[in-house]
Amino acid sequence: MLTLKMALKSIGNNKLRAFLTMLGIIIGVMALVILVSLVNGATGTVTDSIKGLGSNMLTVTVSDxxxxxxxxxxxxxxxxxxxxxxxxxxxxxxxxxxxxxxxxxxxxxxxxxxxxxxxxxxxxxxxxxxxxxxxxxxxxxxxxxxxxxxxxxxxxxxxxxxxxxxxxxxxxxxxxxxxxxxxxxxxxxxxxxxxxxxxxxxxxxxxxxxxxxxxxxxxxxxxxxxxxxxxxxxxxxxxxxDEDAFRIRSQDALEDAMSSVRSALAILLGGIAAISLIVGGIGIMNIMLVTVTERTREIGIRKAIGAKKRVILQQFLLEAVILCMMGCAVGIGLSWAILRVIGIVVSSLSMTFKMDGTVILVAVGFCFLIGIIFGLYPANKAAKMKPIDALHYGG
Amino acid sequence: MKKNKTIILRDVCKNYQVGTEVIHALDHVSLDICEGEFVSIIGPSGSGKSTLMNIIGCLDIADDGAYALDGIPIEDYSEDELAAVRNKKIGFVFQNFNLIQKLTAEENVELPLIYQKMKRAERDRRVESALQRVGLEKRASHYPTELSGGQQQRVAIARAIATGPSLILADEPTGNLDSQTSAEIMEIFKELHRQGNTIVLITHDSDVAKQAERSINILDGRITEVTRYADA
Structure with missing residues (x-):
């Protein structure tokens, strides 16, 4: 709880930097949520209209x-x-x-x-x-x-x-x-x-x-x-x-095809969005490394008065994860707003763009992972500092 | 009555390699400091007193020799074990105060108690009493930048005593302060001494060193002379 408070405080200390760092994650999350929601919305509408054609129908053609x-x-x-x-x-x-x-x-x-x-x-x-x-x-x-x-x-x-x-x-x-x-x-x-x-x-x-x-x-x-x-x-x-003399097609097959198109598109676009999230994560790592260097003295003080490695590691890891999760929350909020706007703009197409619960879960989980993965190296660097060296750093 | 020994150093050596040359920062140093003593360690820069303080303060480990703090031998300790020792047994006061700038006075004092995983109510009580003892209870929620040098050093002292350590280790505590404030800080140390705390004060200033019960001179990594002053 206290570690959380400390982490929030040090993020709050440099709001502009925190925001710029989060921007990568925000854009990544927006790309992920919006693209996947758009794919789901569009293909969902198509699938619905296929069903409207009569889903219990078979088409038979005889060739021979x-x-x-x-x-x-x-x-x-x-x-x-x-x-x-x-x-x-x-x-x-x-x-x-x-x-x-x-x-x-x-x-x-x-x-x-x-x-x-x-x-x-x-x-x-x-x-x-x-x-x-x-x-x-x-x-x-x-x-x-x-x-x-x-x-x-x-x-x-x-x-x-x-x-x-x-x-x-x-x-x-x-x-x-x-x-x-x-x-x-x-x-x-x-x-x-x-x-x-x-x-x-x-x-x-x-x-x-x-x-x-x-x-x-x-x-x-x-x-x-x-x-x-x-x-x-x-x-x-x-x-x-002779099986080649005729062909039976069902709407189910069409729906299946549609849903595989849908998941292929979702994976493709989601993958592109995931790349931008990873880039955002590298930004987080970059800033965390700068932060660790800047706060070498502080790390030295904390260690001198008895902070163990794990405590320092936790502190910086938590900061990275919080940065990611804040970016994620902002990104999801903005995506929601943008999807609403798109929904209004294209309302004539009778498509509905809803944020999918799964996408949000994926986004949250992915951001958390990125925070951990890209926060680990800087946090470990901080935890491994020798107290005397850190105390005398820069003066 | 024989007093318990807080610090026992026996033949402690510490070497640094600079280029191809090996520097003996500490050369077979042996030293005893009893519980409740107020000792100053004096020496010019480069004499090895900082190295000695790092070893006494468990910030560093000797290459050779034995060190027992409070009867516990500090050898072959892992970094985390040393951290725990520093946390419970040693209160540091540094020349440049070393407060965390973005924490308030009381949060700075609270920090070592948090690392001890102390309960909140007990923490609050200790922080309050520590700040009272240095006369800063009214400045509890100020940030270090809002305090004068003397006040910052008092916060640092409060942080050092909050955990109730066996040893207060002060490294040039008056080095960055004017003479008036220095005198005030030294008064606090004397008061702490009267209350029964063991204090080791490292300085290059003989006027400051004189205010201790006993002064240990160090030069070129060796203890050269021990002067006993009348009780301060």
Whole structure:
């Protein structure tokens, strides 16, 4: 307790020097906390929006049908299995869409009826494609808000007709654009129309009734893993046990990838910040060496009146550690303030930058270690001084 | 009645190597100082009196010979053991006071007691009484820079006596003070002597040396002469 008081007092004796010494640690801690928090905040938002896409969804693509092409009926049969939720085939083409003189390129998805559920599409008006539409190859379409405003001019356009590849389609539903998702940046700027899978086959030259890609969801109260195993089993049976004939991707894999990107970034940036902390620690060692030399007389006096080596060592080590920890506290405080400011500035991006408890613990622990490591040499130098030499130092 | 001997030095030698030449700073010095004695050690600079004081003060260890302080042989002691001996048995008073500038008078006096791990209440009591004995109780919370030379030396004396040492070792305690203040400081030493403390005072000033009971002359590392004065 008394040693602590003494250490604080001698730091307080030279405030400017103490501050300049701490500056290295302050900047290092700020770099560490802010960078890692930014990475966590940004990737966290991305991960959240991936989850928003439907985390229980599998994407299956078939590359080699081995003479046994999949059809919509096969998917419907598989859906009867308890471990498979919904399955929806899709096929995408870019066509020219026209409406009342407006013309633009439209991404057309030929889908089956569960597509909307699996993709979590939110219906703004009307309805999604129904299985009867698919059975009857009706020329109906569900469009996104953006397409409605761009091509037709208003969103309330149920019953309107648009032309896709010179075929007239009746709008039966409008999909809400998800403004809050980061994925919006990649998807919703496109004009999207969903039509029955069978209708796409009719109007397209390339699309056939063979299903080459489809989504599968896990049933509620089950996991994607079980579904993935089941689908794999079914497909292997179908395609002569050839694993290369198809590919199943899950959102889990995407999330895993994201989280490994996140930790890689955090480690990389944290590592850079750690280097600046080490540089700060060298600054502390430098100043502590100066302090020890300056206070040689004091060390001599203390030793003459009975301070043991350990007491002197403790005193200087404590000073170094306190310098580090004060720098750390200031750094964390400033990081908090800066993260708040960044949070306000980029609030439109709907990202949240919170200080992570782990980062703070790491920063505190690292500063403590640096204080010990870089304080040890100067403190040991002080402790090892001979009392007579120290007493007569400089006079 | 035979008095206990506080200091027994037997054939103590200390050599320094300067270049290729070996200097015998102390050359077979033998010396006894009894409990309650007031002894001065006098000699010109370079005579070895500082070396003698370092050895008596346990700041340094003799190359050869035997030294017993308070009946305890101080040989082959480790640095930390010597620190403990200095802390409990010796009170230092230096020429240049050697107070810690950033501690107040009372904190300076308290420091050796802290190193003894003494309880707070006992520390406070001892600090107060030590400062009272040197007449500085009103200046307890002043820093050394706010005190005159004489007052700083009184603080140093208070620090030396606070631990209740077996020996008070004063190295030119009046060397940096004017004659008036010197006289005051010497009065304090005499008073401490009357109270039964053992005091060894090192000086080059014969007027100061005379004020002790006994004076030991040292020259070229040898004790040359012992003068006994009437009790001060």
């Amino acid at each position: 049908n081995k003479g046994a092409p999949l059809h919509l009926d096969d998917l419907n049969n598989w859906m009867k299995d308890g471990t498979v939720g919904n399955a929806a085939a899709f096929s995408q083409e870019s066509v020219t869409g026209k409406s009342e003189g407006n013309s633009n390129t439209v991404d057309v998805y030929g889908v089956s009826s569960y597509y909307g559920d699996i993709q979590n599409l939110e219906i703004l008006l009307g309805r999604f494609i129904k299985s009867s539409d698919i059975d009857n190859h009706t020329y109906v379409c569900v469009i996104n808000e953006y397409l409605a405003t761009e091509l037709i001019g208003y969103t309330d356009c149920i019953g309107q007709e648009i032309t896709l590849n010179n075929i007239k389609f009746t709008v039966v539903g409008v999909i809400k654009d998800d403004d809050n998702s980061l994925t919006r940046a990649f998807t919703s700027d496109s004009l999207t129309a969903y039509i029955p899978y069978t209708s796409l086959v009719r109007m397209s030259e390339t699309a056939t009734l063979e299903v080459k890609s489809f989504y599968v969801s896990a049933p509620e109260n089950s996991t994607t893993q079980l579904t993935q195993e089941k689908i794999k089993e079914l497909l292997l049976k179908r395609f002569d046990d």
